Amino acid sequence: xxxxxxxxxxxxxxxxxxxxxxxxxxxxxxxxxxxxxxxxxxxxxxxxxxxxxxxxxxxxxxxxxxxxxxxxxxxxxxxxxxxxxxxxxxxxxxxxxxxxxxxxxxxxxxxxxxxxxxxxxxxxxxxxxxxxxxxxxxxxxxxxxxxxxxxxxxxxxxxxxxxxxxxxxxxxxxxxxxxxxxxxxxxxxxxxxxxxxxxxxxxxxxxxxxxxxxxxxxxxxxxxxxxxxxxxxxxxxxxxxxxxxxxxxxxxxxxxxxxxxxxxxxxxxxxxxxxxxxxxxxxxxxxxxxxxxxxxxxxxxxxxxxxxxxxxxxxxxxxxxxxxxxxxxxxxxxxxxxxxxxxxxxxxxxxxxxxxxxxxxxxxxxxxxxxxxxxxx
Numbered sequence: 001x002x003x004x005x006x007x008x009x010x011x012x013x014x015x016x017x018x019x020x021x022x023x024x025x026x027x028x029x030x031x032x033x034x035x036x037x038x039x040x041x042x043x044x045x046x047x048x049x050x051x052x053x054x055x056x057x058x059x060x061x062x063x064x065x066x067x068x069x070x071x072x073x074x075x076x077x078x079x080x081x082x083x084x085x086x087x088x089x090x091x092x093x094x095x096x097x098x099x100x101x102x103x104x105x106x107x108x109x110x111x112x113x114x115x116x117x118x119x120x121x122x123x124x125x126x127x128x129x130x131x132x133x134x135x136x137x138x139x140x141x142x143x144x145x146x147x148x149x150x151x152x153x154x155x156x157x158x159x160x161x162x163x164x165x166x167x168x169x170x171x172x173x174x175x176x177x178x179x180x181x182x183x184x185x186x187x188x189x190x191x192x193x194x195x196x197x198x199x200x201x202x203x204x205x206x207x208x209x210x211x212x213x214x215x216x217x218x219x220x221x222x223x224x225x226x227x228x229x230x231x232x233x234x235x236x237x238x239x240x241x242x243x244x245x246x247x248x249x250x251x252x253x254x255x256x257x258x259x260x261x262x263x264x265x266x267x268x269x270x271x272x273x274x275x276x277x278x279x280x281x282x283x284x285x286x287x288x289x290x291x292x293x294x295x296x297x298x299x300x301x302x303x304x305x306x307x308x309x310x311x312x313x314x315x316x317x318x319x320x321x322x323x324x325x326x327x328x329x330x331x332x333x334x335x336x337x338x339x340x341x342x343x344x345x346x347x348x349x350x351x352x353x354x355x356x357x358x359x360x361x362x363x364x365x366x367x368x369x370x371x372x373x374x375x376x377x
Contacts, residue, residue, distance in 0.1 A: 027039055027208075028196075030196070030215065030219050033192040034199070035188045035193040035196065036050070036051055036187055036197070039200075045074065045078055047064070047065055047066070048200070048203055049061045049062070049064075050181060051184075062182075064082070064084040065078045065079075065082040066203055067086070067088065068206070069087040069089075084179060086179065086204065089112070089204070089206035090112060090156055090204045092153065092155045093112045093113050093114065093155060093204070094113070094115035094139065094150065094153065094155040095115075095159040095183075096142050096159060096160050096161055097183070097185075097186075098341055099197075099341070099346060100201070101113065101122060101342060102124070102342050102345070102347070103185075103201045104205070106346060107207045107211060107214070111130075112205060113130070113136060114153050115136070115150060115153045115155060118138065119131050120335040120337065121336070122337050123337035123341075123343075124333065139153070143168075144169065145169035145172075145173065150173065150176075151176055155178055157179055157204070158170075158178050158179070158181075159180075159182075161183055161185075161186070162182055181204075188256070189254065190256070191222065191260060191351065192219055192222060192348060194256065194346075195215060195345065195346050195348050196215060198211045199212070222263075222348055225353050226263045229265040229360065232360045232363065233360075235265050236266050236267070236359055237267045237269050237292045237294075239288075239294070239319065240257065240295070240297050241297065242299030243282065244299075247279050248280040249277055249279050250277065250278055250279075250285075251297075252272050252274030252275055252276050252278050253268055254273050255274070261296070261355065263352055264360075265356075265359065265360065266359045269288050269292045270289075282313055292317065292318060293319065293322070295319035295324065296372070297328060298375070299329075301329070302327050302330045302375060302376060304323075304376070307320065307325070307375070323374065323375075325375045326373065327375055328344070328372050328373075330376075339371060343371075344371055353370070354372045355372075
């Protein structure tokens with residue numbers, strides 16, 4: 001069940017981030033997209049503030065002073081102001097989400113990552129090569145970190161994330177003297193806000209300028225594609241999601257995935273103000289999707305045969321018969337990691353181009369699909 005929900009929630013997003021931080025325009029080229037964290041330039045160091053998304057303390061922020069490791073005198077004075085001091089650039093990093101890896105790869109800092117839970121989920125060829133070389137170690141699963149293996153790696157920083165309550169392994173990691181910073185990039189509901197978390201890693205790896213260049217390029221491509229989409233001659237209706245135990249789950253109407261559909265000049269069949277997921281009865285879905293032309297992200301299914309075998313009800317939707325069902329679950333790395341999970345949050349420009357090509361192919365006739373593929377027979 002967990003795998004099922006991950007498949008379509010990643011298209012939509014589970015929750016929204018509470019913090020739309022005010023930032024200094026001198027730090028970011030596009031400050032309007034910074035969400036869930038803050039970076040403030042201080043005298044000789046950078047202050048990183050992260051919103052605590054733990055349900056017991058919503059809205060609380062954690063502060064980390066990022067100081068160059070050779071600034072010994074400054075470190076002593078700043079330590080009197082902040083409890084958490086991080087030496088940068090971080091040299092031995094452990095991360096816990098494949099989305100973190102995508103941002104780090106864009107900054108060309110793959111050598112800084114020494115550990116990851118569940119390396120089989122990594123699709124990146126660059127990081128798979130690091131695994132083959134013995135430079136990236138598997139530390140168990142994200143919910144059951146192998147502490148002994150982690151300690152052997154002697155990491156200088158652990159990047160975690162939360163879904164509801166904090167991972168129970170994190171307290172043990174902290175007690176071992178390893179600092180933890182939470183990166184909840186997946187909470188951002190706008191495609192560009194999620195991609196903007198590259199600044200988070202840019203700060204930790206002392207590559208802010210590189211992060212700004214990468215993100216600026218992504219914003220430019222996304223906005224250019226969004227403008228091109230406005231030339232579309234129609235706005236097809238798009239459905240999403242799939243059934244689990246006779247309940248249809250789909251991204252909310254104000255979710256990350258729904259924003260992509262809107263920016264590609266299409267109409268989402270399941271409108272709501274929900275930034276997380278919505279659940280429907282089959283009867284309700286049949287009514288809402290009765291005019292749908294496309295079906296994006298049908299759960300874990302990658303073929304029409306799988307859909308029909310799972311439930312005869314799927315054949316009641318027009319996209320099933322017109323062969324306009326598209327999945328992102330088919331493109332995987334060498335050990336089964338889904339490319340979309342890893343790279344799509346960091347490259348929303350490629351996602352938008354895929355959708356524009358699918359909905360309005362005459363606007364991008366030479367585009368080759370990066371994430372999505374039509375379902376197999």
